[in-house]
Amino acid sequence: MATYQRILIIRYGGLGDFILTLPLLAALREISPGGHVTFMGKREFASLAEGVYIDAIESVEKHGISTFFIKDGELDPGLSEFFASFDLILSFRTDHEGIFAANLRRVAKGRVVVSSPSPDKTGVHASDFLLSALDQADIDWKQFPAPVPLLPFEAREKGDIIAIHPGSGSAAKCWSVDRYIELAGRVEGETKLRPVLIFGPAEEGIRHRVGWHFSAYDNREIHEVASFLKGCRAHVGNDSGITHLAAALGVPTLALFGPTDPAVWAPRGAHVKVLEGEADCAPCTEEERRQCRNRVCLDSLTVDTVYGELVKLTAEN
Numbered sequence: 001m002a003t004y005q006r007i008l009i010i011r012y013g014g015l016g017d018f019i020l021t022l023p024l025l026a027a028l029r030e031i032s033p034g035g036h037v038t039f040m041g042k043r044e045f046a047s048l049a050e051g052v053y054i055d056a057i058e059s060v061e062k063h064g065i066s067t068f069f070i071k072d073g074e075l076d077p078g079l080s081e082f083f084a085s086f087d088l089i090l091s092f093r094t095d096h097e098g099i100f101a102a103n104l105r106r107v108a109k110g111r112v113v114v115s116s117p118s119p120d121k122t123g124v125h126a127s128d129f130l131l132s133a134l135d136q137a138d139i140d141w142k143q144f145p146a147p148v149p150l151l152p153f154e155a156r157e158k159g160d161i162i163a164i165h166p167g168s169g170s171a172a173k174c175w176s177v178d179r180y181i182e183l184a185g186r187v188e189g190e191t192k193l194r195p196v197l198i199f200g201p202a203e204e205g206i207r208h209r210v211g212w213h214f215s216a217y218d219n220r221e222i223h224e225v226a227s228f229l230k231g232c233r234a235h236v237g238n239d240s241g242i243t244h245l246a247a248a249l250g251v252p253t254l255a256l257f258g259p260t261d262p263a264v265w266a267p268r269g270a271h272v273k274v275l276e277g278e279a280d281c282a283p284c285t286e287e288e289r290r291q292c293r294n295r296v297c298l299d300s301l302t303v304d305t306v307y308g309e310l311v312k313l314t315a316e317n
Helices: 015-031 043-049 065-069 077-084 099-107 126-137 177-190 201-210 222-230 241-248 286-291 303-316
Strands: 006-011 036-041 056-059 088-092 111-115 161-165 194-199 215-218 234-238 253-257 272-276
Touching: 006 015, 015 036, 015 043, 015 126, 015 241, 036 043, 043 056, 043 222, 065 077, 065 099, 077 099, 088 099, 088 126, 099 111, 111 126, 161 177, 161 241, 177 194, 177 201, 177 303, 194 201, 201 215, 222 241, 234 241, 234 303, 241 253, 253 303, 272 303
Parallel strands: 006 036, 006 088, 036 056, 088 111, 161 194, 161 234, 194 215, 234 253, 253 272
Antiparallel strands: none
16 A cells, blocks of 8 residues: 655645545554645644644735636746645646646656545445545555544533524525524523524525624634634534534534535534424535525424424433
């Protein structure tokens, strides 16, 4: 089996995309325990795993990167030298014409593996798909136990808090805000637990609908959010980056799925419960989600069902 000492992972995308890459990063640690792993992506998210699964971080906006998107063009010498310093480059980025990949191979001295950033087959989990790219590097990753890696964060403070995140990167993946409000009311009125709603920049449009009836954790830096989540009794949310983050922290997590396929996109972990809405049309394509106006899949998840599963999850953990 091939081994590599200097490894570069190129992975664009949001928080959930990064969390789904953690099994690949953890596998590389097992395969090359003395290796040096550099991650080129969004620094904000990659910093969550820095010092654990990642040794160095490079921005996706690194100087000279634009030259690598020009066919047969003159490549930035500094960035060319940077790419040439790796024994293995794993690139997961959209590159329909293959220009970026071709330019990488022009300057690389080590192995270059290029893959789509997400599965093109149904039923293949995104993390397994990313791991399978190691086949092209002659790495027998299947000999290692399938990792469900945890992020080693300390809790800011521990309490009987239920974290509720009503948003996601796409409104089409969101359970009704009114139902989240009702769920928070049930938690507050029928248990000894305290609901706290998490809002980020993407939730500015729905923040005002919740008002000030419940405690909220607003627009915090991602490390603060991680430390807050770590101290919660449980988290409930949509198919979102925050839900994936909660699962990666080992927090009991209830993930609500509707139009997206949990077989591909669900968070993994020993304390994760996925609730999938029922609809003949689900899961659906991104184009179908954009055109959908009724969201039958998510509406089939009642407050009673979600509340019951949440109570069960907290009792079991």
